[in-house]
Amino acid sequence: MNASPAPQEIFLLKLGEVVLKGQNRQSFEDKLLANVRRRVKNCGSFQCSLRQSTIYVEPQSDDCDMEAAWTACRQVFGIAAVARAVPCEKTVPAIVETARAYLGGAFAAAKSFKVESKRADKTFPMNSIQLSQAVGGDLAELFPNVAVDVHSPDLTVFVEIREKYAYVHAPSVPGAGGLPIGMGGRAVSLLSGGIDSPVSSWMMARRGVELEMVHFVSPPYTSQQAQDKVLELARLLTAWTGRLLVHIVPFTEIQEEIRRNCPEEYFTLIMRRFMMRIAEAIAKKANAGALVTGESLGQVASQTMLALGVTEDVTTLPVLRPLIGMDKVEIIRMSRDIGVFETSILPYEDCCTVFTPRHPATRPRLEDVRAAESALDVDALVQKALSGETWVRVKPTDAPRIG
Ligand SMILES: Nc1ncnc2c1ncn2[C@@H]1O[C@H](COP(=O)(O)OP(=O)(O)OP(=O)(O)O)[C@@H](O)[C@H]1O
The missing domain is CATH 3.30.2130.30 (VC0802-like)
Structure with a gap:
């Protein structure tokens, strides 16, 4: 036969x-x-x-x-x-x-x-x-x-x-699952090198949102390897999203100015407010209608309900936080499932960990934070950071950047 x-x-x-x-x-x-x-x-x-x-x-x-x-x-x-x-x-x-x-x-x-x-x-x-x-x-x-x-x-x-x-x-x-990318609008996702923001980006992409990423760097406090790790996370995400544009924004001067002029308990919150302002400016240029973060309620001091209110006070765009009600173990499980966990846990620093206050405010009052921030020339600092922005286009066919 x-x-x-x-x-x-x-x-x-x-x-x-x-x-x-x-x-x-x-x-x-x-x-x-x-x-x-x-x-x-x-x-x-x-x-x-x-x-x-x-x-x-x-x-x-x-x-x-x-x-x-x-x-x-x-x-x-x-x-x-x-x-x-x-x-x-x-x-x-x-x-x-x-x-x-x-x-x-x-x-x-x-x-x-x-x-x-x-x-x-x-x-x-x-x-x-x-x-x-x-x-x-x-x-x-x-x-x-x-x-x-x-x-x-x-x-x-x-x-x-x-x-x-x-x-x-x-x-x-x-x-x-989810919806076709491109049918849910466009958003700018704040991508750190941690576990949470790659997962939050993935979750919004699954709802059909086309993403552009923004990552803040603080050389010399943060290293080239830390930046490469974030680009590698973006590359891993492209397996799901297709090519991604990653905006890299210098954040050193803003952080140093905050440290020099603002009360320590508000360092992180004021830094977050700058991130929001800069991400909003990038979103407007990219024709994006929302910002995405990996914040989860109560996870750290800057993610209490009051702190989140203080953070988003500076933007008129909706801030999408798909992890808001998730436990860390669930986020980690998802991070593993989508193939980014092993890269997320590589021990490189993030600009958020550079000037961490010893006693961050967990019940911040908006007017106090605004008053603390008024010591800074906010617009000039934002413009300067934006003028130093560079970008990298990451494709699914790129070779791994680290690992
Ligand atoms: N260097 C950065 N560049 C871009 N976005 C950032 C950066 N650092 C933090 N973010 C954004 O702010 C959110 C909160 O950051 P934070 O460090 O408090 O929290 P996290 O819960 O550890 O988040 P992650 O695991 O994503 O780093 C992040 O999820 C991310 O969206």
Whole structure:
């Protein structure tokens, strides 16, 4: 008997929340499809098309990097689930043969199985139950050691009858969820080298927000390695977001002026207010409608409710704080899941840790902080910092910067 040719695998990406959209669903779908195309482009030649709430990602040549494309597809926001599948003719024998060839390994490891069928093509001559029974019966004969169990099988063989072909696949796995990037507006995210702000950035990107990053540096108190660590965090995030612009803003003079002229208990708060002002100026130029931070209520003195009020007093933009109600353990778990934790914990300094007050105010009064700050020429300091701003464009294909 001739060995059958290796089945040509494709990916099926199931749309997430996008399917709940009403009149503007089309624009969400268009954006999502464009995002998928952009993300698999680096992995070879793929045809991506959207039919019946599913994006089909099909390799067009033998040299496609299927593993890289699979990973990329799992990191596109807006996709609820992804499955590796093999197309075949819409006949029972073709479906059975495809399941045998494609899922033979899974059958060898299973004690029980069932077939679950779906018909998007209602002209197919069998209903889903009949199809499952026919395919299941034939597979049971081919794999006599694997019993049929419709309640809790080790292996479920999925069969989908669609427009042109039938598709056979094992269970799908979760996608990245959320909404397509670009559909949630644009925001500037304040990215430190810590654990929290990469996670908060990721969370907003998952809601479809296109991000630009801003990072404050205080040389010589902060090092080039500390800056590289932040750029590396941004690079890791691009696996989810696509390319990112990182604005690097010199912050040394502001910090030194604060230390020289302001009461120590307000150092951090006044510094945060400067960060907000500068981030707002960058946001306005970038046409962004919000700022994002990694603050979480009560985590440190500068993140009490009163302190957060004092911080955001200087900006008219909404400050999005997706971690506000999360515990540190949850944030750490997420940081690990999205692949940034090991970099976040590298021991490089941040400008926030440079002049930390010994007794920071936890119940600051806005008028006291404003009065303390009036010792500074705020506008001049902000303008000077902005004039020293540089930026780095970070791409998913960049080589790692550290590590
Ligand atoms: N050097 C920096 N550049 C840009 N943003 C910063 C910087 N330092 C702090 N931030 C922003 O301020 C937020 C609060 O910083 P802070 O150091 O108090 O908290 P954190 O909870 O340790 O945050 P992270 O883990 O993100 O550093 C950060 O989440 C980040 O959004």
